[in-house]
Amino acid sequence: MPAxxxxxxxxxGTGRILVAGTGATAPAAPKNTTEEWATGWTxxxxxxxxxxxFNKKDKxxxxxTWQSVSPARFIYSDRDLTVKFQLLQFNKDTLxxxxxxxxxxxxxxxxxxxxxxxxxxxxxxxxxxxxxxKDGSDVTYRFxxxxxxxxxxxxxxxxxxxxxxxxxxxTALAAEGSSTLATWIMKDKSYA
Numbered sequence: 001m002p003a004x005x006x007x008x009x010x011x012x013g014t015g016r017i018l019v020a021g022t023g024a025t026a027p028a029a030p031k032n033t034t035e036e037w038a039t040g041w042t043x044x045x046x047x048x049x050x051x052x053x054f055n056k057k058d059k060x061x062x063x064x065t066w067q068s069v070s071p072a073r074f075i076y077s078d079r080d081l082t083v084k085f086q087l088l089q090f091n092k093d094t095l096x097x098x099x100x101x102x103x104x105x106x107x108x109x110x111x112x113x114x115x116x117x118x119x120x121x122x123x124x125x126x127x128x129x130x131x132x133x134k135d136g137s138d139v140t141y142r143f144x145x146x147x148x149x150x151x152x153x154x155x156x157x158x159x160x161x162x163x164x165x166x167x168x169x170x171t172a173l174a175a176e177g178s179s180t181l182a183t184w185i186m187k188d189k190s191y192a
Contacts, residue, residue: 003128008190012051017044017085019097023124029130030189033140033187040051041130044097045089048165052131053084059098080171081181083145086154087166098153098166101125126148128182129170142185144147 002162020027020041027040059078064085087094092104092114099118107113129145154167 001190010135010139010188012133012141013135015052015131017047017052017087018042018092018132019044019093020130022128026128027143029128029146029183030142030185033132034144035140037130041091041128043086044094045091046087048086048163049088049106050089055084056058056080057082059142074119079181081145082151082172083131083143083170085168085170087168088163088168090164094166096125098125098168100150105147126173138187138189144185145170145172145182146178146180149177 018037020029020038020043027038032038038097057080058076059080060074061077063073065072087098095104095116096102099116101123102117102119104114104116107115126147126149129148131143132140134140148170150168151171152169155167156164156166158164174181
């Protein structure tokens with residue numbers, strides 16, 4: 001049984017969220033915490049103070065029998081892994097990420113004016129998601145989802161007293177040819 005050890009308590013002091021494309025031309029995810037994120041990974045900037053919320057939900061169906069009041073066994077039928085956060089910056093990377101793909105385009109002949117056309121029908125917008133946080137100078141965590149997409153968005157509230165927030169839920173998808181849904185990489189002596 002593990003002993004009480006305050007040095008193993010983690011606080012995500014500073015961090016960042018990155019996205020990249022998927023498929024054959026996608027940039028590779030880093031293999032450790034000292035390797036830089038490859039070209040093609042884009043940092044999404046500031047998030048709200050609520051931080052990032054992870055949720056892993058397994059659906060387990062009981063097999064009931066006539067001979068027992070408790071289940072005889074369980075069948076694992078579903079696994080959902082989601083990451084939820086609110087982006088605070090509006091730019092050519094964050095707005096299409098929130099809206100479900102597409103691109104921001106410059107308006108010809110007018111300085112600093114851009115358009116974003118949201119499609120009438122949803123389209124597939126799969127991406128890789130990377131999350132990195134540090135707890136002091138000796139502890140770094142990276143969490144990488146190799147394939148997923150935004151599956152839920154929060155309403156954007158336009159008020160004079162608060163920043164606009166692009167709240168998203170990103171859901172992991174099974175990567176083709178792999179049994180790994182996501183990977184944790186830890187630079188942390190607690191696992192020794």
